[in-house]
Amino acid sequence: MRKVIKKFFWAWEYEKEEKWLNEMAAKGLALVDYSFCRYSFEPCEPGEYSFKIQLLEHNPNHPESEQYIRFMEETGAEQVASYLNWVYFRKKTSEGPFEIFSDIESKMNHLILVKKLLLPIGILNISVAFMNFVNLGFNAPHFLWAPFINVACAVLIFAGLSGINKKIKALKKEHNIFE
Numbered sequence: 183m184r185k186v187i188k189k190f191f192w193a194w195e196y197e198k199e200e201k202w203l204n205e206m207a208a209k210g211l212a213l214v215d216y217s218f219c220r221y222s223f224e225p226c227e228p229g230e231y232s233f234k235i236q237l238l239e240h241n242p243n244h245p246e247s248e249q250y251i252r253f254m255e256e257t258g259a260e261q262v263a264s265y266l267n268w269v270y271f272r273k274k275t276s277e278g279p280f281e282i283f284s285d286i287e288s289k290m291n292h293l294i295l296v297k298k299l300l301l302p303i304g305i306l307n308i309s310v311a312f313m314n315f316v317n318l319g320f321n322a323p324h325f326l327w328a329p330f331i332n333v334a335c336a337v338l339i340f341a342g343l344s345g346i347n348k349k350i351k352a353l354k355k356e357h358n359i360f361e
Contacts, residue, residue, distance in 0.1 A: 185211060185223045193300060194342035196235045196268075203233040203270075216263035216270055231272040232280040234259070237295050238267045254282075267299075286357045290350055297346050304339035307332045 187206075191199040203213050203221075212226035213233060240247045242264040251261050251269065258277045263270040273280040283289040311332035 183225070184214070187221045187223065188219050189221060190219045192338070192342055193237075193296060194346055196237070196296070200233055200235050203235075207231045207233060207272075212272065213262055213270060216265055218265065229275055232275050234271045234273075234280055234282045236269050236271065236282050237292065237299065238269055239295060241267055242269055286353050290353045290357070293346050293350050293353070297343060297350075300339050300343055300346075304336050304343060307336035307339065311336065 189202070191202075206213070206221075206223060207226065208229050210225055210228040211223035212231050213221060214224045215222035238244075238247045238250065242248070242251065242261070247267075247269075254261070254271055257273075259271040259273045259280065261269055262272050271280075271282070283292060311329040314329035314332065
């Protein structure tokens, strides 16, 4: 019997989302589908699966992404869901540790990809907020809140980007130590 849980994570919180999915699997609920803020789980043996989430450069139906997903399947992972360019993988814990990123550079590249996703959205929110502030005199009074929503979204996104930048910086420092 499927169990649906509605929960929201920001794009930069994919590690937190992974941790939650793994906690659910430890309780005997394995992710089988995902759509925006909607997780579908089916019963499994507690701890049977480990989950990882990855942002791909292209849509999962793109040939490069399909090739990568096939590679992941060859390693024992299974794609259980995708949303936009995000893919959700699971692997049986009995097959050993489940890591997507094999080195520091691949971790950095993934964070840079997340950053490339978020930066234009943050800039767009600032731009729209600016245009809304400029046009306040022309808008109906019930639209006075619109620019503030865009500013709030931009602040959240840039805070997330700041966290990503800190992680990238820490990984670069770690990379330099090992060189």
